[in-house]
Amino acid sequence: MANPTTAGKFIVIEGLEGAGKSSAIALVRDFLHQLNGAEPVCTREPGGTPTAEKIRDLVKQVSNEDPLCDEAECLLMYAARAQLVANVIKPALAKGDWVLGDRHNLSSLAYQGGGRGLLPLVQAVSRATLGDFAPDLTLYLDIPPSLGLARAANRGALDRIEQQAIEFFERARDTYLALAAADANIEVIDATQPLEKVHADILAVLKQRLVD
Template identity: 75%
Template structure:
């Protein structure tokens, strides 16, 4: 196992292919380190955080979740996950592979919901300088992604948002990625074989010992 753990996150809109990308990167990490990474998902990843995930994902028309409450719940879940799982694992030299992290909040709550000042303020308080070593953002046209997502079955509360919500989220993703060298943008509308090839090429280029 590497003496210093790495934190890698897979990001993307609905239908971008995160699940297959996570499996690919998990295999890459195992081959590189000889150990399975600690895999997380957000929101969620701890018993308490999973309860918060349910509140965010499941629609309750008798008491609709307001946008600010959604944002606060997601950051509360993230605080639990970072404090109780991610940071301890990294400190022990484990690699951590995340299904979403803070960039999702910047995109969905900041861009999609129009709450960027709130997102930035909470992020500064909850995370400070803590961030992934590498984020792989799978970029896809929201219309294409939602068509793919619909084929998987019933959509959750977030997936049921209007197309314009996801268009704003994508813009936020790309705006941040353009300014952050630790975020790799992959064209997720390519054939899956090429998507996976591009991900592996990006990982190999990191030069991690």
């Protein structure tokens, strides 16, 4: 495979529940390994550092005694993200490593901003914690919420966010698509297609965007 155009890029996979992020991440990881001769640094959000993983547990688990309010969810997401960016992602990029992320800021804009209706808060906290830091390329796997949630239910028990009403995910999807339409660094992949076609589309984008 040809050499990458530059070193140290940050690639992110996004999508609603059931969109197929796990298989896409495996595909992209293998592609980047072949491209660069080294495994990318793989992260997930929320999570990716000891502190951020503790926050992930708080965000994902259902608590009837002390339900997590929407604003607290948003702030916790950014606390975890700030830890990950400062302690893992930026140091890796500074060394010239490639980073592959399972979700990043676009998730909060879609889920907490669109789904929860907290877009002004999300945008303000994003600016305060991330500034102009952003992925070099985001692959958004697009799927209707009804199909994605059906797939997710087949995997087993749903976490707190996965248990939200379908209208929540419809608002999140609308936000994803609107943001993707306005950002040249976000590529939309039709995740309703057969897996082989989804993967072929992902590889086509990677080759176009990352290979000389």
